[in-house]
Amino acid sequence: MAHDPLPVSEVPVVPPRILLGPGPSDANPRVLQAMSGPMIGYLDPDFVKVMEEVSELLSRVFNTEESLTMVLSGTGSAGMEAGLSSLLEPGDTVILCVCGFFGRRMADMAERVGANVVLLQSEWGRPFPPEMLEAELKKHDMVKMVATVHAETSTGVLQPLEEISRLTKEHGALLMVDAVTSLGGTEVRVDDIGIDYCYSATQKCLAAPPGLSPVAMSPRAIEVVASRNTKPSSWYLDLALIANYWGGDHVYHHTAPVSNIVGLREGLRVILEEGMGPRIARHNRNSAALRAGLEALGLQLVVSPEHRLDQITPVWIPEGIDDQAVRASLLRDHHIEIGRGLGDFAGKVWRIGLMGDSSKSEYVLALLSALESILPSAGYEVAVGSGVGAASKSLAEL
Ligand SMILES: Cc1ncc(COP(=O)(O)O)c(C=O)c1O
Known part of the structure; x- marks a missing residue:
């Protein structure tokens, strides 16, 4: 089959994303x-x-x-x-x-x-x-x-x-x-x-x-x-x-x-150059803010506090909420990628990654704000501003 020549102006460009899945994360x-x-x-x-x-x-x-x-x-x-x-x-x-x-x-x-x-x-x-x-x-x-x-x-x-x-x-x-x-x-x-x-x-x-x-x-x-x-x-x-x-x-x-x-x-x-100590502290601060925000939205975290990894936060998908529809809306309407559950957790959890260059406070706030707008239309009521507010408070305290 003969292909039409591809006009230079139509060379596809990878759209910018906020990568909050299990990887890849932002490249520096x-x-x-x-x-x-x-x-x-x-x-x-x-x-x-x-x-x-x-x-x-x-x-x-x-x-x-x-x-x-x-x-x-x-x-x-x-x-x-x-x-x-x-x-x-x-x-x-x-x-x-x-x-x-x-x-x-x-x-x-x-x-x-x-x-x-x-x-x-x-x-x-x-x-x-x-x-x-x-x-x-x-x-x-x-x-x-x-x-x-x-x-x-x-x-x-x-x-x-x-x-x-x-x-x-x-x-x-x-x-x-x-x-x-x-x-x-x-x-x-x-x-x-x-x-x-x-x-x-x-x-x-x-x-x-x-x-x-x-x-x-x-x-x-x-x-x-x-x-x-x-x-x-x-x-x-x-x-x-x-x-x-x-x-x-x-x-x-x-x-x-x-x-x-x-x-x-x-x-x-x-x-x-950042230093491992400050880098670990950054991962810690941002994941703490994310957790505070998710909990303020009434979502349940999978892992108990003493075993938590700062790089990835799995959260139970509330009863009756369409896993795929929420993730698709995050990607389509907010350019945010989060991860789906794997293996035993498939269809049961969302996994939110904050790794390396993707571990940023502004990404945490952007995700929580996007969830506050998507979840009510998916049938899960949240108090708008509660997630972002709790995360901002956590960031200020830390
Ligand atoms: C803990 C762990 N091990 C191994 C792998 C496999 O790595 P890759 O997908 O880069 O081959 C992954 C990928 O996400 C992982 O998270």
Whole structure:
């Protein structure tokens, strides 16, 4: 079929959005500007300097002096799959501490690797209880790895890692942690906690576009990967080969997405200029204001205060309200994206993200004001101004 030539004036433009979903979040303007620079070769000495700087900046954000920090070409799921396929061999036992959607994805991947997968599932909306892991470890002589999710984006829960790490170390197993939603918005302490393999993604709290997965690998994980009996099933996500490109000799593996990596360097600089302390405080202040506003509208939050993640706030959809219609109106009439529920929470919750550059007080107020206008027409009465008022008060107090 012959297509008509596309007039230049009709080249589609992506409409501006207020991104308050589970990611992607706003990319920082400095990141986007850095990415629009000229193309450069992936082994150009100047690009190698960029890689070295990215690795150094990542080690600060991951709080590690011991681990090799590098970037995988692919989204957060690439980081997850690289860890499972490079650290596990067929027949190895892995225990997954799961209380949400992304933990289940780990199980699917680990099964494909041929591992003996022990899936420990606990209640959604609460952290995973370490006692469950303790009881399971007692049943095994040899567990190769324990894995969990630090910030479960599907439930809005922050998982404490200390006890899980202690039990894992006592057993001599490796610890893998998903920090896709935590890195850059919550402290991720790779060395202190003793995480052997930690992966994240650029599109949430790192204020860069999707497409990269920053990872940290402990010396022990590097040794495990280097001394495998079998080659990992994935060549592209083989952490040993990728470490050869990022580490010492920069041996060619694949064509690195240079513009994204240059953008990530800028994003990491932005983070460290702000400082992790003030950045975490900003996430905290804005999510507190959002919660105050939602509660003033009479909406119920899913997670109890002590387990809440500042990056994402799930809220129960009131009885009889059309989930999709409210989200569609937010997007169409107010240009605001919020997230739908996943897995066990599908159709039951809205998930409101305030991550990285999207964690802004003006976005909180814009969303609450939009909800105040949409919810009454959807059949849920609210006192107009109550949500915005409560959020403004919270912001003023903090
Ligand atoms: C906690 C968590 N892990 C893993 C992923 C998968 O990351 P990606 O969609 O970047 O592949 C996500 C995505 O939202 C996530 O929130």
